Amino acid sequence: MKRTQQDEKWTEASKREATADELVVLSYTHDAAVRAAVAGHPNTPAFLLARLAPEFPCEVLGNPALPLLRLAQPQLLSRWPREALLALLGLPDPPEWLRRQARASAHVEVQVALAELPSLSRSEMAALAQHPAWLVRARIAARVDLPAELLRDLTRDTAYGVRLALAYRPDLPPSSAEQLRHDPSRFVRQVLERSGQQRASSHQQT
Numbered sequence: 001m002k003r004t005q006q007d008e009k010w011t012e013a014s015k016r017e018a019t020a021d022e023l024v025v026l027s028y029t030h031d032a033a034v035r036a037a038v039a040g041h042p043n044t045p046a047f048l049l050a051r052l053a054p055e056f057p058c059e060v061l062g063n064p065a066l067p068l069l070r071l072a073q074p075q076l077l078s079r080w081p082r083e084a085l086l087a088l089l090g091l092p093d094p095p096e097w098l099r100r101q102a103r104a105s106a107h108v109e110v111q112v113a114l115a116e117l118p119s120l121s122r123s124e125m126a127a128l129a130q131h132p133a134w135l136v137r138a139r140i141a142a143r144v145d146l147p148a149e150l151l152r153d154l155t156r157d158t159a160y161g162v163r164l165a166l167a168y169r170p171d172l173p174p175s176s177a178e179q180l181r182h183d184p185s186r187f188v189r190q191v192l193e194r195s196g197q198q199r200a201s202s203h204q205q206t
Contacts, residue, residue, distance in 0.1 A: 020045045027052065039063065046076060053084035057091050060084075061098070070097070078104035085110045093119050108133045115139035122147055134159035141165035151176060160185040167192040 018026075020043055027038045027048055032055075038044055039052040039059035046069050053060040060066070070076055077085065078101040085102055086109065088094060094102075094117065102114045103124075114120075115128045115136050120143075129140045129150050134157075140146065141154045142165045154162055155176045160183070166172060167180055167188050172195070180192045 018043055020048075024048055046073070050080040050084050053080065054087045057087040061088055061091060061094075075101065075104060077101040080105075082107040082109055086113055089113045089117065096121075099124060103127065108135060111136045112139055115143075118145075125150060129154060134161050137162045138165040142168070144171075148173070155179050160188055163188050164191060168195055170195065
């Protein structure tokens, strides 16, 4: 059977001895299988992994050279583009080291995605609850597994958007609900009232 040009490119990208320069060239092919092979190749340079991560996050995260690259540059992934980090965080159960580097990213969108991960530890939630961007704190405030002490702290948050996220919670403790009934934001008070009516209605139905 005659080998196609794409078959040859895939074979070349899969060779262990392929050089970084060869892999850079192969990364521009139109064949997704070839680009995926480049993303998983141990000789692929870090800058190219960052470019390929949005399309092939599994291959990049599983690249056998990534641990060595991280050892040489401890904050490597924190400097990667927003799209690369978002794709990696979108994988099931991203590892702790990746979450740690995502916290150091300068992109708020990355921090927001991080705050929504179900695998966050209590210490990670506590750190993100202090994030300067209110959008990140609001995502923490909306978490179903939010520890009680963090919920109390966020009830006093200066950003009304964070308090609004709390007002929407169906499990808001009575003490926090009482505090939000006197919130300076009318919008927060209105949402709290509607949420309270819905909670009361659901209790009556059960």
